[in-house]
Amino acid sequence: MKLSKKLGALLGIGALSLGLLVAGCGGDSAKKEAPKATTIEGKVTAQGSTALLPLLKIAQEQFEGKNPKVTINITGGGSFTGMNQVANKAVDIGNSDVELPKELADKGLVDHKVTVMPFVFITNPDVKTTNLTQQQAIDILTGKITNWKDVGGADQKITIIHRAKSSGSRATIAKIVLNNQNFTDNAVILDSNGAVKAAIATTAGAIGYVxxxxxxxxxxxxxxxxxxxxxxxxxxxxxxxxxxxxMYTNGAPTGATKAFIDFILSKDFQESASPKGFIPVTKMSK
Known part of the structure; x- marks a missing residue:
């Protein structure tokens, strides 16, 4: 009887020790298998559309704040410049207001639609006209109408200030408003939306689009x-x-480039942090 009691006690102690050992091993295993957060690092270069710059600059600031080991360099130059640069692998991202032209269709570029950008006609504050029909806009931008009195305004010369042929903004207006008619050559040409707005603000009788x-x-x-x-x-x-x-990339994006584009497409950025005037793609009805 005494022997049986001793044997039972020893077996109990052995089982307890084995249980503790297994539990200890399980804890070590769990610690080893816990996933580690991936650190995003690297440099991203982007060039092209100045219409996209207000959105991308805010995205850059926020993304670099969350990922201090990433540096993002964003410059303008126009949509067609951006698409050509990424096609030549000179930059990681080509920013554009327009679809790829036919000559770049076979370059392996991947399209990431990140936002909707509405364009408006703007004038110097001294212009009293408040509305343009499509035909009136066509007549002004093609040079047929050169005085505001012909569209309900004062007797004042119209000065057109807009973008160069490398601009996606110009291409958008040409396609949607002008139905691909030619702009008049009698215009002031500037290299960014910001420059166009500033010049119109200080030029009497001026009109343009941004x-x-x-x-x-x-x-x-x-x-x-x-x-x-x-x-x-x-x-x-x-x-x-x-x-x-x-935002065009040469092939599928990877690393910091992919992370930056994913950040811009995230619901939080699209609906909360995106600057006023940009519209999330998901809100379009067509």
């Missing part, structure tokens, strides 16, 4: 075909002058 984030109190924003710009007017199809913002 995407909405550049508009401020220094210029007047015109209605188009009797419709005032608003996000709802764009998403419902009532206001047609807009373009998609593209």
């Amino acid at each position: 995407d909405v984030p550049y508009v401020d109190k220094s210029v007047n924003m015109l209605n188009y075909n009797g419709v005032a710009y608003s996000e709802q007017a764009v998403t419902s199809g009532k206001y047609p002058v807009y373009a998609y913002g593209h």
